[in-house]
Structures are given as C-alpha cells and as structure tokens.
Amino acid sequence: MKNSSPMLCFSLVLFSLLSSPSSSARIFSSVVPSAAPSPAVTTTETDLSSFTQWNILDLTDFKNLPDLSKLNISSLHVSPTVDSVCSGTDYAAECVVSILPLLRNFRKFEPKPIDVLRMELSALYEKANATLDLAKRLIVDQSTPRDVADVLDLCVENYESLLVDLNDASVAVDNGDVGRLDSLVSAAIADVVTCSDAFTESPELESPMANVDAFLKKLCSNVLAISHMIYM
Numbered sequence: 001m002k003n004s005s006p007m008l009c010f011s012l013v014l015f016s017l018l019s020s021p022s023s024s025a026r027i028f029s030s031v032v033p034s035a036a037p038s039p040a041v042t043t044t045e046t047d048l049s050s051f052t053q054w055n056i057l058d059l060t061d062f063k064n065l066p067d068l069s070k071l072n073i074s075s076l077h078v079s080p081t082v083d084s085v086c087s088g089t090d091y092a093a094e095c096v097v098s099i100l101p102l103l104r105n106f107r108k109f110e111p112k113p114i115d116v117l118r119m120e121l122s123a124l125y126e127k128a129n130a131t132l133d134l135a136k137r138l139i140v141d142q143s144t145p146r147d148v149a150d151v152l153d154l155c156v157e158n159y160e161s162l163l164v165d166l167n168d169a170s171v172a173v174d175n176g177d178v179g180r181l182d183s184l185v186s187a188a189i190a191d192v193v194t195c196s197d198a199f200t201e202s203p204e205l206e207s208p209m210a211n212v213d214a215f216l217k218k219l220c221s222n223v224l225a226i227s228h229m230i231y232m
C-alpha cells in the first residue's frame with residue numbers, strides 16, 4: 001500500500017488534540033476509543049450510548065455487525081450539520097455512527113459539511129484498512145477452507161487497491177476536485193464489488209467478507225452523496 005500521507009496529515013491536524021500516545025503509524029487507530037463491544041440492536045433512547053462506544057475498527061465480530069436500520073439518528077443528538085448532511089445520504093445511520101468517534105473533536109465548534117465529508121472518508125479508510133487486515137488474517141487461519149482462502153487472495157489485492165484509491169480521494173477532497181473524487185470513489189466501489197462478485201461466482205462458498213463489504217459500499221455511497229451536496 002502506498003502510505004503517502006495526505007490522509008495521515010489530515011488526521012494529524014484533525015486529531016492533534018488527542019492526548020493518547022501513539023506512533024504515527026498508529027494514528028488512525030488512535031482516533032477511536034479502545035475496543036468496545038459492538039452495540040446490540042436497539043430502538044430505545046437509553047441504549048444508544050453503546051453506539052458512541054462503537055469502534056469502527058473492531059471487526060472481531062465481523063459476521064454480526066450492528067444492524068443500524070432501526071436507528072433513529074435524531075436521538076443521537078449529533079450536531080445539526082452532521083444530522084442534516086447525513087440525512088441527505090442513503091445510509092444515514094451508517095453515516096453518523098461511523099464518524100461518532102471522530103465527532104469528539106468537534107465538541108467546541110460546529111463541523112462544516114466539508115468536515116463531515118472528510119470524517120466519512122476517514123472512517124471509510126479506517127474500515128477498509130481493518131477489512132484488509134481481516135482478510136489477511138482469515139487467509140492464514142487454519143479454519144478457513146482453502147477454496148475460500150483462494151478467493152480471499154483476490155480480495156486482498158482489491159482491498160489494497162481500495163486503500164490507494166481512498167488515499168487519492170482524500171487528496172481530491174483537499175483539491176476540491178469533485179470529478180476526480182467521483183471517479184476514485186467509483187473505483188473504490190468496484191474494488192469492493194470485485195471481492196463480493198468473486199464469491200457470488202462460486203455459490204458453494206460463503207463469503208466471510210459479505211457484511212464488511214456491504215458496510216464499505218454504504219460508506220462509499222455516503223461519501224459520493226455528501227460530496228455532491230457540497231460541490232454541486
């Protein structure tokens with residue numbers, strides 16, 4: 001993976017107030033709270049605090065990602081900008097929940113729509129990086145069937161390409177280049193779809209990546225929608 005640093009720079013600036021010690025190589029993981037259990041599905045207001053604990057990097061229970069479909073984002077009481085920007089996406093709950101850990105940095109001032117775009121892209125990058133890591137771990141895991149591991153090899157290639165595309169996408173945001181951002185995020189979606197399709201072509205194989213792939217695609221869709229709100 002090209003580890004050039006626009007994403008890192010952006011994170012360093014955005015999260016420089018974070019006090020937890022971390023090497024620059026771990027900057028992404030330092031912006032989220034330490035591992036917390038995935039929240040249970042909830043529709044009541046009192047339970048929602050679990051979502052603020054949700055660690056987007058935590059794929060330990062990757063087959064049971066939280067079902068966000070019943071989440072009422074208004075009840076999370078995020079800032080009006082985040083609420084209205086995310087409400088304009090197809091996956092509003094995913095939009096808000098994925099950036100909750102990053103919103104801690106905006107307690108004192110209101111994020112602008114462009115900040116929401118950067119946070120969503122950053123959350124997507126972190127999740128994609130964690131997904132790549134998960135696929136690599138599954139490949140070497142003895143309990144993974146060999147034919148599944150073979151398909152995962154292809155997924156790893158595509159997740160690596162995904163990270164490069166998302167990194168370039170953050171440069172496009174910095175440059176306000178919406179055309180380039182569009183094509184990079186479309187390429188990112190294609191990277192994810194290639195992995196999903198490889199499993200669809202072998203119906204006897206169950207994809208261990210199905211849930212995370214679906215989540216990545218939703219965040220990609222949200223990034224496109226938010227960028228169109230801002231630039232069009």
Ligand SMILES: *[C@@H]1O[C@H](CO)[C@@H](O)[C@H](O)[C@H]1NC(C)=O
Pocket residue numbers: 025026027028029126129130133
């Ligand atoms: C990507 O994931 C790896 C493995 O979990 C981690 O060591 C690395 O710090 C992550 N990189 C970024 C930029 O988040």
Ligand SMILES: *[C@@H]1O[C@H](CO)[C@@H](O)[C@H](O)[C@H]1NC(C)=O
Pocket residue numbers: 072073074075
């Ligand atoms: C969503 O939450 C808000 C704020 O708590 C509440 O006013 C609203 O009625 C809820 N909407 C639904 C559909 O439950």
